[in-house]
Amino acid sequence: MTEWDDLADDVDTDDPYAEGTASILEAPRFESPTRPALETLSRDQRELISSWLSGFGSREDLLLWSHEATVATLGQLPPEWHIDRLMSLSELSTLLVVEEERERWVEEDALLSQKRAREWRLAVASRDLVPACQRALRKVRWSAVEYADDDDTDDPTVVDVDDQEAPAMRPGLGEVADRQRWVVTQGLRGFGSLEEIVETWIPTAIHASYGELDEDLAGAFWSERPLREMFTARDDTAAEFFRESFLATEFLPPFNTAVAKVSDRAGEAISGGETTDHSAVEYPSS
Template sequence: DLLRSWLAGFADRADLLRWCHEATVATLGQLSPEWHRDRLMSLSELSTLVVDDRERRRWVDEDALLDRERAREWRLAVASTDLIPACQTALRRIRWSAVEYTSDHDDDDPAYVDVDDQDEPAMRPGLGETAERQRWVVDRGLEGFDSRDEIVERWIPVAIHASFAELDESLSSAFWSEQPLRAMFVDRDDQAAQFYRESFLAVEFLPAFNRAIEQLADRSGEAVSGGETTDHSPVRY
């Protein structure tokens, strides 16, 4: 799914940002934060990654746009040189690093694990729970908020939890005290505010989430998901 989405292209920059987070999880952090930032902050690359014509024209002049076939060839080249190797490195990193157990075993074959029944990244529920919290943080950040209270009381605490406290410690006070920053997140849905929120999440949140995923990937001895339903809703503070 990750590769197919990349090759198909994205509806807009927010769609690409969400994909970058999913790629962080799927590759266990093997695509660097700088890699994601370059994709999200380069206007020429945005025009190649986003397939909606109206969105593409936001980033570069009409005469500088690649045609659709050449744009897809570029995405295929990047997938070949960056994305697929990152997935392979992630697999190599975890293949012998953990002692995994499953509650859904086969009595005739105790070593059997039904891969189709595993719905967590790398078959680790902890990764799945953290990824779900991170998705919530990204989605809420893109949407914006009704008040600064919602940011400080709810969003930032969940983000800290989802990042294993890797976020900058000054973020909560910045959202409370810095009006220009807060203005981009509270009660605004214009293009300028949306672009700012996307950029802020790319620069401040994705790197912290990447470090959290890398830390979790290094853990061992976690039980494999056996198909149980897990409540992934953000922790209430």
């Protein structure tokens, strides 16, 4: 049992703002933000928080969200946080919104109402998710390039935030995220043979983790038949649960480490929707 198991009991059900409905308040939108990388990151983070509050259709959806959270928070949520969410039966029943999925994990009399479950998610977001997003923004706030209109420049740089696909406008981080997402998705599906795992999947995961993956992982698939069968020979509910758990415990932590390190080193670049002034930027000397 975690400290969050008691949060629902602390929620003031008389609070008129705790109605379990989506927010109708929209954040301000700036056509030409001076630091578009921060605007891009902030939008991704707001979407992340919104999807957490809305809940998930399945444990697999939660696992995929956990990887998205790793990227959007630039690795500022520890991997243990995701593992705790994915491995706690009581928390699963509170994070999932499909009734038959919720009922898989706890007895009916221990199941929170949908409204109370959303209030619990709101509490966790307030205490964990939002602070992690704030730490992520702090990591890149001063390295984010500033684009300012210059009256003396005929063709200043104009960045269309809607066209920016990479997290925090860092293509290197976007590439890492895409490669990691492929690894997780393929692992959830399973494989046709051990060769696919050893020849393609594990090497790609090594690349996606910048070498942080456990060095014994490929050998474990060769030597441990039950492990191998869970990924190559079985497609039942128990095997699906095992693959989700294995990805959460063996892959999310090194992926998290890689994202945290790459975010400190990846350069910023504009993708699409731009006109550019390539002259050097000059700053005051004092």
